Amino acid sequence: MIEERFDAIVIGAGMSGNAAAYTLASRGLKVLQLERGEYSGSKNVQGAIMYASMLEKIIPDFREDAPLERHLIEQRFWMMNDRSVTAMQYRSDDFNEDKPNRYTIIRSQFDKWFSSKVKEAGAIVLAETTVTELMQDAYGKVIGVRVDREGGKIMADVVVIAEGVNGLIGQRAGLRDAPKPDQVALAVKEMHFLPSDVIESRFNIKGDEGVVIEAIGTLSQGMTGMGFIYTNKESISLGIGCLISDFAKTRISPAKLIEDFKAHPAVAPLIAGSEVKEYAAHMIPEGGYKAIPQLYGDGWVVVGDAAQFNNAVHREGSNLAMTTGRLAAEAIFQIKSRRDPMTKENLALYKKMVDDSFVMRDLKKYKDMPALLHTNSQNFFKTYPELVAKAMENFVRVDGTPKVEKEKATFKAWRAARGIRGLVGDVVKLARAWN
């Protein structure tokens, strides 16, 4: 029997895999997409916020039928200690536009929709099919995949590896190392169901408007981490994630973290009376620019989380996944159109396209940020939030103490905690990492 041959095989049906498979299939390539879960989205976990402009580049009229929850009109940044929240908030009616910029989504529904588009574009999508290994020829060129079904040897000119953050296939084939514990976060998340009118009154929104809250502070108990609260139509996604190396070091349980977060006096009223119908946990790549592995080789490219594409500072993961999936597909299409082989040399085009895009430029900008936040996590996630809370309380509470003395007390507290050198040093380091 002659084995069936495809132009491209895409491993995985998350954001990057769907973007790649859709782009390849809609350009007329013969595409096979393999997903180990029951359907696209069954294994995928995200907060989740979806950025419109990156999806527009793939499916311009997605708003017509994609399952979107709420468009975001307000972002709140919270710095928390155990009793208080110091917040910055940006809300703008400009976000109530014809084509809103950001949406909350529920991945299991959104991915199903995305996958239906992939099928419509002409790709063959096989769920419940796990790729067990990449097939390589004597020279190491990837020539296909083996799957966990009888007769499961399938050949392709190129394999797009979109297998997610802990991708075992690429690791097993020696294409990249397993992510290190300080390069991945573990996030836990719950879905709290509430009637839409309750959500709207609690968050001061109407219709399809939505709010994002991102929180740092003592909620991560000194670990590098962040909490989030996103409004969906009839539910609230709430979660917290911290570096796996920090979890390992502190032995704090993620379940305890999320319980404490939910019990915080500023959070509890938002979710009061809700019913938790889903909970999930997933890893998030946090290594940034310096953790990005080799992106291409003979007969293969790697996209999305599997390649550590995630902007930890701006909480952008899925749009980097979509964009790298699309760019990989466009590169493959160009090479194919020239009737060139899928060699390492030719597939370098993908890396070049990623380098030229916002993806690599953003990640490069923040290349020192992970190291800074990871090594000084106590300062940034515990000491400073406490100091800020104390300063705010000194500023706000009126009790007859002269203001001068209050300011002195605040300054003294800051100096005692970090020292003048420490304070200046942290500012300089942060500024450097930002640039």
Added chain:
Amino acid sequence: MHIVVCIKQVPDSAQIRVHPVTNTIMRQGVPTIINPYDLFALEEALRLRDKFGGEVTVLTMGPPMAEDSLRRALTYGADRAVLLTDRFFAGSDTLATSFALATAIARISEVYGKPEIVFTGKQTIDGDTAQVGPGIAKRLDLLQLTYVSKIGKLDLDGGSIEVERRAEGGVQVLKTRLPVLITMLEGTNDMRRGSMKDALRAARAEVVKWGAKDAGIEDMTKCGLRGSPTVVKRVFAPGGRTDKAEFITFTDKTPIEFGDELVEAIFKRQPAVEDDLIKHAHEFAAY
């Protein structure tokens, strides 16, 4: 040999959510699966085909999205899938459903060959009536073997089949002539994992789609709501219990104090238990 297997796409009952406020079932977003009992029927059909040759046709009636479950059946190795879909079928109860399916099977016989065996699961997990299989058998004038736990000897030349049927108080071994309708019990086999070849074929296969007319149905009054004497009056989730458990804290108490408090609390709520105990205590004392 030709085998027809009737399957139904049902909501995954393990994942049905009840709306926290209105207490109604939230159908939206609930994943659908092939009725688990039907999978035992399908696997049995595939095994017979593998052994004796021939074809397996899967048939379902449902909305257009029911195509997903047919495609899944093809992935397992079924040869052909027929989707009976028409707005006239909406709201069918078991009477209207068995009428439509029986008519479609008669049509399948004309187009793809007369089936020796029609399989169904013993019942569905959403309706739980176990009426549709027998309903089809009656309308097609087929002999029927219900609650079958094992397929025994199949003699195609002699036109007979032997099965084990689970009955109250034991197992019946039954033999009958073909053609026959069999409803399969759960736990009779394990569904296979389709090969890569079947999976690829399923992804590309055209599912045959028939409206009521295509299936040869002329009397529309027997279809859908009009043909369904059963009326669902209300669907609801039973409310929670109103009486709450009473908690007794253990902190700062000796075990004896804690025990006293516990017994006292029980007696307070169940005076009859206390009376009973006292009565028996006297009896014990007398003894």
